[in-house]
Amino acid sequence: MSEIRLAAEPRNEFGKGAARRARRAGFVPGVVYGHGHAPVHLNLPSHALMMALKTPNALLVVPIEGKDEFVLPKAVQREAIKRSIEHVDLLLVKRGETxxxxxxxxxxxxxxxxxxxxxxxxxxxxxxxxxxxxxxxxxxxxxxxxxxxxxxxxxxxxxxxxxxxxxxxxxxxxxxxxxxxxxxxxxxxxxxxxxx
Known part of the structure; x- marks a missing residue:
C-alpha cells in the first residue's frame, strides 16, 4: 500500500465557529490519537483528504510537531446531504505494528x-x-x-x-x-x- 502525504497544519482554535472557518478555508478539522500520546488537533487539506479516503484503509503521512507520522483514518464524519467531510479521527500507527x-x-x-x-x-x-x-x-x-x-x-x-x-x-x-x-x-x- 502506498503512503499518502498530507500537508496538515496544527489547529489551535476549537469549537463550531472555528471548524466552520477552517472548512470555508478549504480544510477539514481532525484529531490524531493513539500510543498514549495526548490528542493532536490538525487542519487537513479538504480535497487532498477526500481523494486519499477513496483508498480503503489509506495510510496517511502527516506532520506532527515537526516529524512525519503514519496515521490511519478511524472515523469520518460527513455532512448529511452534500456528503462533504466534516471531521476526521486519525489513529497514530508505527511501522511494524499490527x-x-x-x-x-x-x-x-x-x-x-x-x-x-x-x-x-x-x-x-x-x-x-x-x-x-x-x-x-x-x-x-x-x-x-x-x-x-x-x-x-x-x-x-x-x-x-x-x-x-x-x-x-x-x-x-x-x-x-x-x-x-x-x-x-x-x-x-x-x-x-x-x-x-
Whole structure:
C-alpha cells in the first residue's frame, strides 16, 4: 500500500465557529490519537483528504510537531446531504505494528446458469495486518457456484502477512436461488393482472 502525504497544519482554535472557518478555508478539522500520546488537533487539506479516503484503509503521512507520522483514518464524519467531510479521527500507527482493519470483499467470475444471486453477508472482511502493508481489498472467485453455495472467511486467500480478524467458519458470501425472487415476480404480475 502506498503512503499518502498530507500537508496538515496544527489547529489551535476549537469549537463550531472555528471548524466552520477552517472548512470555508478549504480544510477539514481532525484529531490524531493513539500510543498514549495526548490528542493532536490538525487542519487537513479538504480535497487532498477526500481523494486519499477513496483508498480503503489509506495510510496517511502527516506532520506532527515537526516529524512525519503514519496515521490511519478511524472515523469520518460527513455532512448529511452534500456528503462533504466534516471531521476526521486519525489513529497514530508505527511501522511494524499490527492493526485491525476491514477490507472490502470483491467478487470475480460468473455464477452457474439459472439467475441466482450473490448475497454479501460481509461487505468488508475484518483482518489484522502490519500497519504499513495493509491490503486494499480481497477478491473472491464465484465462478460456477450454484444456489446454496457459500464462501467462508477461512476459504479466502489473504495476502501474505495478513490474518483473519473473524472466525474461519464465518459466512462471507452465499448464493441465493432464483426461485424465491421469481415467485415474488410472478405473484406481483398476477396482482397487477387482477387489478387491471
Amino acid at each position: 492493526v485491525s482493519v476491514e477490507i472490502p470483499v470483491l467478487t470475480e467470475g460468473e455464477l452457474a446458469p439459472g439467475g441466482n444471486l450473490v448475497e454479501h453477508v460481509l461487505n468488508n472482511l475484518p483482518v489484522e495486518a502490519e500497519a504499513t502493508h495493509l491490503p486494499e481489498s480481497v477478491t473472491v472467485s464465484i465462478q460456477g457456484l450454484e444456489a446454496g453455495a457459500s464462501i467462508l472467511a477461512g476459504d479466502i486467500e489473504l495476502p501474505k502477512g495478513t490474518k483473519l480478524g473473524v472466525e474461519a467458519d464465518t459466512v462471507v458470501l452465499q448464493v441465493i436461488g432464483a426461485q424465491a425472487s421469481q415467485a415474488d415476480a410472478d405473484a406481483e404480475a398476477a396482482d397487477e393482472a387482477a387489478s387491471a
